[in-house]
Amino acid sequence: MAGHELIDGHRGDRPAGARAMAGHELIDGHLAALARRLPAGAVGELADGLTETWEHHLGAGLPPAAAARAAIAEFGAPEQIVAAFVAAAPGRRTARMLLATGPLVGACWGATLLAAGARAWPAPAPAAALVVAAVLLAVVAALVVAATSRRSYRRTRLGAAGGCALIALDATMLTAVLLLAPGPAWPMLLAVPASLARIGLTARALPAALTR
Numbered sequence: 001m002a003g004h005e006l007i008d009g010h011r012g013d014r015p016a017g018a019r020a021m022a023g024h025e026l027i028d029g030h031l032a033a034l035a036r037r038l039p040a041g042a043v044g045e046l047a048d049g050l051t052e053t054w055e056h057h058l059g060a061g062l063p064p065a066a067a068a069r070a071a072i073a074e075f076g077a078p079e080q081i082v083a084a085f086v087a088a089a090p091g092r093r094t095a096r097m098l099l100a101t102g103p104l105v106g107a108c109w110g111a112t113l114l115a116a117g118a119r120a121w122p123a124p125a126p127a128a129a130l131v132v133a134a135v136l137l138a139v140v141a142a143l144v145v146a147a148t149s150r151r152s153y154r155r156t157r158l159g160a161a162g163g164c165a166l167i168a169l170d171a172t173m174l175t176a177v178l179l180l181a182p183g184p185a186w187p188m189l190l191a192v193p194a195s196l197a198r199i200g201l202t203a204r205a206l207p208a209a210l211t212r
Helices: 002-009 022-035 040-059 064-075 078-087 090-115 125-148 158-180 188-211
Strands: none
Touching: 022 040, 022 064, 022 078, 040 064, 090 125, 090 158, 090 188, 125 158, 158 188
């Protein structure tokens, strides 16, 4: 419904009498197909551009239906438009960044836990490790889906969810080391800055990934 309301909101910008023409239905049908697969803001931008292009072709003397087909051809089929938006989606970029940096940060923390003797920490290490491992696997799965999505914009938004979860995991590891580690270990000099940097980069990318 939101997509149709958005489309209706642009009808007032069209030439007088255009609502009764065949081109009107072609334009609305194209936008409706996009509204089912893209965010409302993106469809709004496309609606403005498509309407202006249609009006340009009408001004050049094309009949309404022909003008609509010409405008739609310039913008591309829904599959092409959706693929372009998915490729540039903030959530997809965020997921790819996190997947690229994840192994390095993970290796730093693995070395830190070994050097700090995590097994001797005063905490239920096996249970805690299982919980962290399960959460981490779920996060990686979400990031992979977001990073590899090509036709679904909704899937790219899993990158934002994965980013939020990684911030929580990084914060958990930093807190655990601060409270439970018996003493400093040299890998902490790499792991702590790596987690802090990832938290900062992820927090900076999240607003766009959450709202677009």
